[in-house]
Amino acid sequence: MIIHQLSIFLENKSGRLTEVLEVLGEENIRITALSVADTTEFGLLRLIVSDPEKAREILKKQNFTVNLTEVISVMAPNEAKYYAKILKILSDLDISVEYTYAFSVGAKSIIILRCSNTEDAIKALKSHEMELMKASDLYKI
Template sequence: MIIKQLSVFLENKSGRLHEVFDVLGASNINVSACSVADTSEFGILRMIVSEPDKAREILKEKLFSVNVSEVISFATPNAPGSLSKTLQILSNAQISIEYLYGFSIGEKSFIALRCDNAEKAVMEFQRHQMELISASELYKF
């Protein structure tokens, strides 16, 4: 399903990532999934959290630069070629992927994906009977 994701822009220096997780932990906000992309000067921490609106406000109060965007969360079998088959669905529908990240537990892989047309991607996944994951389900992992 379409869920909210936080993107936090961080200076690339020791301790900044810890500060984000410390603030969230102290506010009883759980991080279900995250990814860090960096350059020599800054990084982008993307994460799915249990209370995205509250997390955004708390981080802004601590002077972090935070944006909220929408991603799609879905599951695929944790087997060779499964993600390729899923991405082929989007390619056939001419949906461009901006980025994705994921993790696996047991026999399933869980993916968060940002694309240029989330509504169309959800419709395509539903049409192909893909397992879409809601935010509340993702918070359980």
């Protein structure tokens, strides 16, 4: 249930994102989801890819600062109320969501969540019969 997301430190310089994607593209790494968080001076690129370990090695060799971060993923109908429900389950248990992003596949949303406590979050969502995605399934998309 734990998904390994790539987190990459990037300076806010034009062309840096392109370089990351080119490096991964050359090694046939597929990207399931991508999100960028930025400040005025630097950004964090977050990626769900087909082979996180391999992608990390490739980027490391190219001198990127990269880490694997544990996140979870929930599939739900792509309506706001389901997203709200998921967040409420977590906040009711004082599990904070550090960040989240989502994308749609047909009528379904795939939601990525980074929580203060991953194990507790998984338990809580399972007990509310939420559909947690397996890492292997997510990487395949």
